[in-house]
Amino acid sequence: MHSAIPLPMLYRFSHCTACGLSDPGRVRRANEDHFLIDPALGLLVIADGMGGHACGALASETALQRIATTVRAASAAMPRASGGSITAGDPDATVHDDALDAIRTLLDALDQANATLYALNTREPGALERGMGTTVTGLWHPPAADLLVAFQVGDSRLYRYRDGALLQLSRDQTLYQQALDLGNIDRLPPRNVLLQALGPLPSVAPVVETHRRVPGDRYLLCSDGLYGEVPHHEIEAVLAAVSVDTLEVGCQQLVELALDAGGKDNVTAVIACFHDEAGGET
Structure with missing residues (x-):
């Protein structure tokens, strides 16, 4: 019998409110997923470990800690306000680019x-x-930038709900997705064969992209234990109903949907609701 799902904790950022929940599922005894929500850094990350119970959990937790440490050090050194203006005292009139700095930091x-x-x-x-x-x-x-930077290695996903529609912003780095992209649909490989992951190889090719921050947006970060079990339209319905006041319930509903669909894998969901400058919901 699966134990009751706890209500997740709320985290309040300067421009959004977020919560996250992770569950081992109904089949696996251990949870190799981890997530990080850090309002001080403005950072939300999920990680889906692999390599067996101990190895996968160690890998996902270690990756989150390492990413946070690097972002923290870079944030402390970043100008608190730039907006793409010319850097004072630069004889070559170099333009300071917030997006480029952020991309370099995440890479x-x-x-x-x-x-x-x-x-x-x-x-x-x-x-x-x-x-x-x-x-x-x-x-x-x-810090002090009016943009969001998304980053990805592997097949955990990032979605955005805006204007009544749920859009998948990330693209799975899998052999299955590659076959679809190439039109090789006659003999599709298994869905879970990764082309990219942190750890197995000495180098990695992440995807890092910038997005405009819009009040009212809702973002979902999730492992394949969610989107592999729950249809897109059901995830969309949950995100459509979510508000700052019901954020924890929405997060809990997503995990419950995955468990009700079989819960064959660990499942993790992190939701962020962006609000107006005053901190209220739009």
């Missing part, structure tokens, strides 16, 4: 997380053979 963070996990893989007996690694998908609101 560095993912690089360092991958290097840390790869070093563990090569040091621990049998870890590399078991394929210890993790996916990561995240959303960062850099």
Whole structure:
């Protein structure tokens, strides 16, 4: 008998309110998923570990810690206000680009997380053979910047609900998605064969993109334990009904839907509702 799902905790950012929930599911005994919600950094990340119970959990937790450490150090060094203006005292009139700085920071963070996990893989007996690694998908609101930066390695997903529709912003880095993109639909490979993950290889090719921050947007970060079990329209219906006041309930509903559909995998959902400058809901 699966235990009752707890109500997730709310986290209040300067421009949004977020909550997250993770569950091992109905089949697996251990949870290899982890998530991080850090209002001080403006950072939300989920990670879906692989390589067996201990390896997967270690990989996902280690990746989140490493990413947060790198982002924290970069945030402390960033100008608190720039907006793309010319940097004072620059003889070449260099334009300071918030988006470029943020992208570089996240590429560095993912690089360092991958290097840390790869070093563990090569040091621990049998870890590399078991394929210890993790996916990561995240959303960062850099300090004093009016933009959001999304980043991804693997097949954990990022969705945005805006103007009555749920849009998948991320693209699965899987052999299955690659086959679809190439039109090879006669013999599709399994859905869970990853082309990218942190840890198994010495280098990684993440996707990092910027998005405009719009009041009223709702973002969902989730592992394949959710979207692999719950149809798009059902996830959309939950996000359509979510508000700041019902955020915890919406997060809980998504996990319950995955469990009711079989819960064959660990399931993690993080929702963020963006509000107006005054901190109220739009």
